[in-house]
Amino acid sequence: MNFSEIAKTELHLHLEGAAPPAFIRRLAQEKNVNMDGVFDENGAYVWTSFVEFLATYERACEVLKTPEDFGRLMGAVLEEQARHGVVYTEHFLAPDFCGGGDLGAWKEYLAAMTEAAKTSSVEARFVSTCVRHMGPEQAKITAMVSAETAGGLLTGFGMGGDESQFTAADFAYAFDMAREAGLGLTSHAGEVEGPDSVRETLDALKVDRIGHGVRSIEDPALVQRLADEGVVLEVCPGSNISLGVFPDLKAHSISRLRESGVVVTVSTDDPPYFHTDMTAEYRDLSEQLGWTQDDFDAINQAAMKAAFCDEATRSKLMAKFNGA
Numbered sequence: 001m002n003f004s005e006i007a008k009t010e011l012h013l014h015l016e017g018a019a020p021p022a023f024i025r026r027l028a029q030e031k032n033v034n035m036d037g038v039f040d041e042n043g044a045y046v047w048t049s050f051v052e053f054l055a056t057y058e059r060a061c062e063v064l065k066t067p068e069d070f071g072r073l074m075g076a077v078l079e080e081q082a083r084h085g086v087v088y089t090e091h092f093l094a095p096d097f098c099g100g101g102d103l104g105a106w107k108e109y110l111a112a113m114t115e116a117a118k119t120s121s122v123e124a125r126f127v128s129t130c131v132r133h134m135g136p137e138q139a140k141i142t143a144m145v146s147a148e149t150a151g152g153l154l155t156g157f158g159m160g161g162d163e164s165q166f167t168a169a170d171f172a173y174a175f176d177m178a179r180e181a182g183l184g185l186t187s188h189a190g191e192v193e194g195p196d197s198v199r200e201t202l203d204a205l206k207v208d209r210i211g212h213g214v215r216s217i218e219d220p221a222l223v224q225r226l227a228d229e230g231v232v233l234e235v236c237p238g239s240n241i242s243l244g245v246f247p248d249l250k251a252h253s254i255s256r257l258r259e260s261g262v263v264v265t266v267s268t269d270d271p272p273y274f275h276t277d278m279t280a281e282y283r284d285l286s287e288q289l290g291w292t293q294d295d296f297d298a299i300n301q302a303a304m305k306a307a308f309c310d311e312a313t314r315s316k317l318m319a320k321f322n323g324a
């Protein structure tokens with residue numbers, strides 16, 4: 001199999017987290033921003049724990065200042081995804097890094113990213129995300145600007161950040177506002193925290209999909225619930241292994257979840273931070289877990305079914321995942 005050529009969907013990709021280190025370094029030089037401690041001697045992002053990863057990520061985001069910066073980044077990331085066979089993607093975008101929650105500013109960032117996405121061969125939709133450790137009040141502001149700009153390419157709302165902070169219920173108001181605006185809902189849970197976090201997220205936020213959810217495997221009753229309710233997991237195996245959630249792919253829960261009837265999809269999360277890309281993810285699933293073209297078709301069909309897009313786009317792209 002030529003793994004880069006397999007047509008792919010990628011539902012879980014943080015735009016800022018997909019910024020190549022060289023892109024960030026170039027902007028830092030242009031803008032004279034100090035990046036000490038962000039890169040190692042080989043030019044890779046530096047972090048040794050989940051909390052440090054989030055801190056490095058936010059430092060790198062400091063150079064992304066203008067709508068043009070985000071437009072350039074959107075173009076570069078979509079081009080890279082196209083090289084790996086991605087035909088449909090959803091990008092997580094944090095309004096907190098795009099004007100800090102100011103609606104007028106966010107509209108300008110969104111316009112620049114939309115313009116860049118519309119010229120790409122990859123079909124893209126946007127999921128605006130609140131950052132959990134910034135707290136529920138900030139999340140409400142994020143939800144409000146998202147609700148005001150829902151439509152066009154902005155079709156989803158989600159939450160990333162430090163899962164150990166606050167409770168899921170603290171964010172119910174924000175998610176209710178986004179739901180009322182017609183946005184599809186997803187939240188990170190069961191990545192660094194266990195099954196209780198997934199259960200609380202489902203109960204309090206009534207999301208359509210869960211970002212990661214891979215630690216659900218620790219609770220058979222929760223696994224059964226995910227299967228029964230058809231909750232879609234945005235699984236990012238390389239990210240989970242890099243962050244130490246599982247030691248390697250053979251120990252990863254993705255196969256056991258699938259065998260239990262849970263709907264899984266595959267994405268990269270923040271590829272340069274985790275030294276991965278979609279080609280590597282598919283190659284590893286094939287070589288280490290024996291996945292075939294049929295398995296790839298199944299996860300991509302599941303992803304298109306769960307995609308936050310209109311029906312015409314869904315059926316057009318679904319045709320690419322029929323084993324051809």
Ligand code: ADE
Pocket residue numbers: 014017057160161162188191239269270
């Ligand atoms: N933001 C970017 N990547 C993330 C991850 N893997 N978990 C939580 N928040 C994130």
Ligand code: ZN
Pocket residue numbers: 012014160188211269
């Ligand atoms: Zn993520």
